[in-house]
Amino acid sequence: MADAESTHDDIVGFHHAPQSPALFCAAPQVGSIPTPNRVDPDVAFEADFFSDKLELGGDDVEFWSFRADNGDKLFPGPLRRARAGQVVHHKLKTSKHTHTLHHHGLEPGPHDDGVGHTSFEVHGNYTYQLRPTNPGTYFYHCHVNTPLHFEMGMYGGFIVDPASGPGSVYGDEATRYDVEAFWAFGGWDVRKHELHQAAGLLGEDAGLNVWEPQYLHINGAFGAAAARSRRVTIDAQTGQTVCLRLLNAGYSVARVTFGGLEARMVGSDGRRLTSSFVVDEWLMSGAERYEALLRPTRPGTYAITVESFHYITGRSLGTVTGNLVVTGPDVTPPPPVEPPVETPEGPVIVAPPPIPEPGLGATPPTAPATGPPVGTPARSAPADHPAAHHPATRPGPPKGKPVTKRKRKKALSRKRAAVLRRRRRAAARRRGR
Amino acid sequence: MLSRREFVLKGAGAAFALGAGGLLLRPQRTIARDVAVDLRTCTGVKPMFSVTRDCPFSGFELADEKPLSPGPLISAVTGDVLRIRLTNAKTHPVGFRIESLGVEQIVPPGQTAEVVIENPPVGTYLYFDHLGVQSILGAHGVIVVRPRRDDAPPVPGADPATVAEYAWVFGAYDSLWGKRYAGGQTIDPATYEPDVFTINGRYGDGSSQARDTSVRHQFGVPVLIRMVNPTPLYKSIHFHGEHPQIVGRTKAQLQTIGARKDTFMVAPLEVVTVQLTFAPPVDGFPVNAPGPGETDLRYPVHDHHELTNSLGGGAYPNGMLTELEFKT
Numbered sequence: 001m002a003d004a005e006s007t008h009d010d011i012v013g014f015h016h017a018p019q020s021p022a023l024f025c026a027a028p029q030v031g032s033i034p035t036p037n038r039v040d041p042d043v044a045f046e047a048d049f050f051s052d053k054l055e056l057g058g059d060d061v062e063f064w065s066f067r068a069d070n071g072d073k074l075f076p077g078p079l080r081r082a083r084a085g086q087v088v089h090h091k092l093k094t095s096k097h098t099h100t101l102h103h104h105g106l107e108p109g110p111h112d113d114g115v116g117h118t119s120f121e122v123h124g125n126y127t128y129q130l131r132p133t134n135p136g137t138y139f140y141h142c143h144v145n146t147p148l149h150f151e152m153g154m155y156g157g158f159i160v161d162p163a164s165g166p167g168s169v170y171g172d173e174a175t176r177y178d179v180e181a182f183w184a185f186g187g188w189d190v191r192k193h194e195l196h197q198a199a200g201l202l203g204e205d206a207g208l209n210v211w212e213p214q215y216l217h218i219n220g221a222f223g224a225a226a227a228r229s230r231r232v233t234i235d236a237q238t239g240q241t242v243c244l245r246l247l248n249a250g251y252s253v254a255r256v257t258f259g260g261l262e263a264r265m266v267g268s269d270g271r272r273l274t275s276s277f278v279v280d281e282w283l284m285s286g287a288e289r290y291e292a293l294l295r296p297t298r299p300g301t302y303a304i305t306v307e308s309f310h311y312i313t314g315r316s317l318g319t320v321t322g323n324l325v326v327t328g329p330d331v332t333p334p335p336p337v338e339p340p341v342e343t344p345e346g347p348v349i350v351a352p353p354p355i356p357e358p359g360l361g362a363t364p365p366t367a368p369a370t371g372p373p374v375g376t377p378a379r380s381a382p383a384d385h386p387a388a389h390h391p392a393t394r395p396g397p398p399k400g401k402p403v404t405k406r407k408r409k410k411a412l413s414r415k416r417a418a419v420l421r422r423r424r425r426a427a428a429r430r431r432g433r
Numbered sequence: 434m435l436s437r438r439e440f441v442l443k444g445a446g447a448a449f450a451l452g453a454g455g456l457l458l459r460p461q462r463t464i465a466r467d468v469a470v471d472l473r474t475c476t477g478v479k480p481m482f483s484v485t486r487d488c489p490f491s492g493f494e495l496a497d498e499k500p501l502s503p504g505p506l507i508s509a510v511t512g513d514v515l516r517i518r519l520t521n522a523k524t525h526p527v528g529f530r531i532e533s534l535g536v537e538q539i540v541p542p543g544q545t546a547e548v549v550i551e552n553p554p555v556g557t558y559l560y561f562d563h564l565g566v567q568s569i570l571g572a573h574g575v576i577v578v579r580p581r582r583d584d585a586p587p588v589p590g591a592d593p594a595t596v597a598e599y600a601w602v603f604g605a606y607d608s609l610w611g612k613r614y615a616g617g618q619t620i621d622p623a624t625y626e627p628d629v630f631t632i633n634g635r636y637g638d639g640s641s642q643a644r645d646t647s648v649r650h651q652f653g654v655p656v657l658i659r660m661v662n663p664t665p666l667y668k669s670i671h672f673h674g675e676h677p678q679i680v681g682r683t684k685a686q687l688q689t690i691g692a693r694k695d696t697f698m699v700a701p702l703e704v705v706t707v708q709l710t711f712a713p714p715v716d717g718f719p720v721n722a723p724g725p726g727e728t729d730l731r732y733p734v735h736d737h738h739e740l741t742n743s744l745g746g747g748a749y750p751n752g753m754l755t756e757l758e759f760k761t
Contacts, residue, residue: 021475034723087718105695107674107714110731115673117750120733131718137451145749147739200747203483208743209628224447253667253698265688271676283685284670285698285736311666312625313740427743 011386029040033126035089036111040087041129045069047077047140049095049154056215056222062193075220076184084135085165091127097197098123102143103158104287105270106130116144122164134162135370136270137245137289145252148199151192153220155249157182160270169243169291170272177243177293179236183322185306186250187213188222191221211251211311216320218306227303227321238328242294244304248284256292257281259302259324263292290345296326297333331361334384442590449674451570457508457543457577457598469511473520474527474562475500477613481608481629484639484745488629489611491562502634503573503602503663504560515550517560529574530565531656532702532727533683536565555577557659558706566594566620570610573663574601588706590680590691592655595708597647599656603699604631604754605664605741623636630741630752637744637751640676641733648709648734649758656709667738668699674714674732674757696737710761721761730759 038318048067052074053060055386066077082088102114110119119408121144141155162171169175169178189212215222221229236242244263248254258280266276268290272275284290287304298300302324308317472493477500479488492505509515521527521540529548530537534557535706540546553576561573579587586593605627613620632640642644650656658677662668676693684703699705713721713729721730734744735754744751 037719037722039718088557104671105676106716108717109678109714109722109724110674111729112717113673113732115733118733118756129718130653131720147743150739200743200749203485203745203748205484205628205746207746208749209740209746210626211738211740233463240573251740253669268692269676269694269696271691271693273647275688279688283695283698285738287671287696288694288698289670296727311740312627313666326570335582340566343514 001211015047021065025400028218031429033120033122033124035127035129038127038129039087043082044089044091045078046091046093047101047156048093049099056188058191059190059214061190061331063188064149064197065153066156075182076153078138079157079159079182081159081166082132083161084132086131088130089127090130090140092122093125099142099144099149100126101128101140101365103128103130103138103140105136105138105159105289106132106158108153108195108332114140114143114415120356131389134270135160136267136272137182137291138270139247139287140247142154145201146200146208148192148195149197150249151189155184156246157184157245159245166195169267173376175243175266175272175291175293176241177268179234179242180245181242182232182247183218183232183306183356184247184249185218185250185254185308185320187211187216187308189213190215193240213250213308213317214308215309216318218320218322221322223320227323229322234322234324236324236326238297238299239321240296242296242324244324244354246284246290246291246292248286248288248306251286252285252309252317254287254306254308255283256283257305257307258292258294261294261296261302261303261324263294265290265292267291272315278293293328294324295333296324297310297331299326300332301325301326344366440634443530453501453545453680457506457573457579457600463631467514467516467527468507469516469518470505470507470516471496471520472504473498474523475666477502477571478611478615479606479629479634481745483748485753486608487611488606488608489615491567491614492571492605493574502571502573503604506574506600507560507576508577509553509578511555511578512581513578515548515553515576515578517548518545519548520545525663526564527567527572528562530563532559532561532562533704534558534715535574536560540562556615557588557706559602559661559663559702559704562662565584566610566622566625567627568604568663569607569636569665570608571604573602575602575659577659587657588681589707591657591706592710595648595655595657597648597654598654598659599645600659600661601632601646601755602634602661603664603668603736604629604634605666606631608745611634625665627664627741628743628745630736630743632753632755636753638749640753642756642757647758648754648755649729649760651760653714656711658707658709660705660707662699662703662705663700663703666741667701669737669739670699670705670734671696671737672709672734672757674730674759675709675711677709680708681706690733709757713759729743729761 041134050067050073051064052073053062065075068074068078100114100116112128138158139156140148164171187190200208219231222230225231262278264276264278305319305321307319457605475494477490492500492502494500519529524542526539526541528539536548536678538546547702555578558576560716563567587595605629610620621739635643672695676695678693679690684707733754734757742752
């Protein structure tokens with residue numbers, strides 16, 4: 001009985017921890033702020049803020065993002081990459097309002113984590129210093145008034161290659177790839193794009209709890225434009241391994257289907273999965289990242305779709321399609337290179353069948369879908385963003401050694417020879433009996 | 434109906450077993466016993482600081498008549514007999530379902546029903562009123578069943594050396610719905626537009642500082658967090674400074690069990706359990722070098738469906754977020 005009474009208070013949990021002393025000045029830091037423990041970097045980037053307008057559905061929609069190194073205005077911001085172990089400097093230049101850079105998934109100290117309310121907001125310049133340890137797919141974004149600033153477009157991809165360089169996601173044979181693409185997908189609720197950057201901060205109802213995107217995109221190519229955008233389209237040859245790095249940059253779940261191909265999911269959030277798995281579609285929540293390896297063996301255009309769902313009702317908001325264009329002759333599927341499997345350390349505690357798609361569970365409500373689905377494809381979506389070529393997604397030259405016809409033929413003849421040998425031995429055994 | 438005295442005496446462990454929050458202590462028990470819980474339906478009001486309105490809710494209360502949403506945390510160990518009596522103090526029928534335990538009852542107005550669960554299996558279970566929109570209005574809570582042996586892991590796959598456990602129950606309240614419900618008006622389910630987002634009923638500074646939601650430990654301390662999502666919204670929980678390992682989940686992305694992720698989905702009605710190692714954050718340079726004014730390393734934990742970091746449509750960051758602190 002004593003323990004019952006004495007532990008009750010502890011469990012009730014209405015106690016508040018002693019307030020930690022204020023570690024940082026909560027006010028925005030104006031001007032150039034020195035980076036603590038600064039050293040010379042191995043790689044340095046700039047995140048140069050800009051605002052611009054994009055024509056969608058006949059309206060000019062304001063967005064905010066970061067310039068490319070050559071000054072081009074990009075949405076999403078420029079893809080950055082470094083190798084594990086390199087010291088990275090990422091300098092934020094904010095223009096006239098306060099922002100930060102949070103490198104999502106990387107784990108620096110709080111002063112370089114770029115969260116306004118636990119460190120400081122930047123009004124001017126600040127150079128974030130990091131040294132990424134784990135290869136994988138990350139991204140950076142502003143973490144000030146995030147429901148708005150992220151929606152406005154202040155993000156970009158960040159890839160950490162293994163120390164050996166690109167060509168393998170995690171530096172091993174099992175995650176080797178020949179062609180690589182990074183897709184950030186999401187949607188714009190244009191109503192929010194009319195708000196002031198500090199909207200809601202004084203407690204006024206700015207509607208930041210609502211997300212009703214009218215336009216969906218992959219890498220900033222909206223609606224039907226995505227299917228023909230060079231920022232989205234992936235070119236590959238039969239027999240090559242394509243690494244598709246996926247980022248859900250929306251505020252709700254989205255389902256990616258891989259155009260009839262099997263996708264081997266090998267990693268997520270900058271960590272190798274304990275056991276890779278194969279899917280033909282995958283549901284992702286906001287800010288999750290996955291690396292999917294695709295191995296097309298037949299030529300053709302594979303339509304990879306991203307379907308987004310309403311954050312409350314689960315109804316479909318529409319689908320955006322990007323293409324994987326595969327050329328070359330049919331090839332025999334290469335034997336999968338199985339990564340080392342580590343069984344998860346225990347079974348699921350309670351595991352009812354997984355729900356196949358977003359829904360409301362057992363509890364209502366289900367709002368009826370009103371009107372046509374939005375976002376697919378935008379009627380007058382521009383052919384492409386003004387900054388036409390996003391370096392992030394242009395499938396560069398294949399990395400690693402391409403599989404030559406001669407090698408494939410050799411491998412096939414070896415297989416055929418093995419089959420014939422087995423048949424001859426079996427026949428000899430039968431004759432012997 | 435048990436009297437208060439009977440409740441304490443017969444339901445030995447009942448007080449031990451109940452709490453509104455989610456910080457759990459390891460049980461020190463070796464014999465089976467009854468865990469008796471007397472719940473009563475109720476209504477309450479959540480103040481919405483920073484904005485000029487309140488959010489009435491539907492919830493549960495104990496004998497102390499303190500309205501709670503989420504309802505009290507019910508804690509048991511395997512071998513216990515868990516008796517939950519629910520008195521419906523409302524003027525309409527209420528439901529009582531325990532997800533994954535096959536329990537479902539409807540209690541007419543003014544009546545009491547009892548649910549008895551003998552030897553409940555180890556796990557984390559959501560209880561809620563499954564009728565209408567009551568659960569979304571706040572009528573939900575969590576049951577935690579842990580192994581009898583102290584040296585066993587709190588859930589399969591977890592570190593047996595886990596020294597602290599937390600249960601986080603997410604909430605997404607629509608203050609307009611709350612007002613309508615409190616005023617006896619009909620609620621149209623299609624109008625749901627939540628504007629108060631909580632962990633264990635708190636938001637903003639409340640959930641960032643509270644003992645049962647904020648997680649503050651030394652380096653190397655194994656910590657377990659059980660996340661329960663009674664809302665109809667998909668959550669995407671993001672940890673700064675840490676990649677927790679998913680040791681259990683019940684509905685979506687089952688293939689990710691065992692993975693270390695900084696962001697993960699928690700589907701409606703799902704339970705996701707994660708293990709934190711409190712390993713030092715690895716990507717700074719120099720690693721663990723404190724910044725100016727830093728003594729401990731504080732990071733936010735929040736839903737990356739960023740809408741839920743607002744309160745009343747603004748007031749960022751006053752939604753469902755909390756803090757992770759590495760004590761150096």
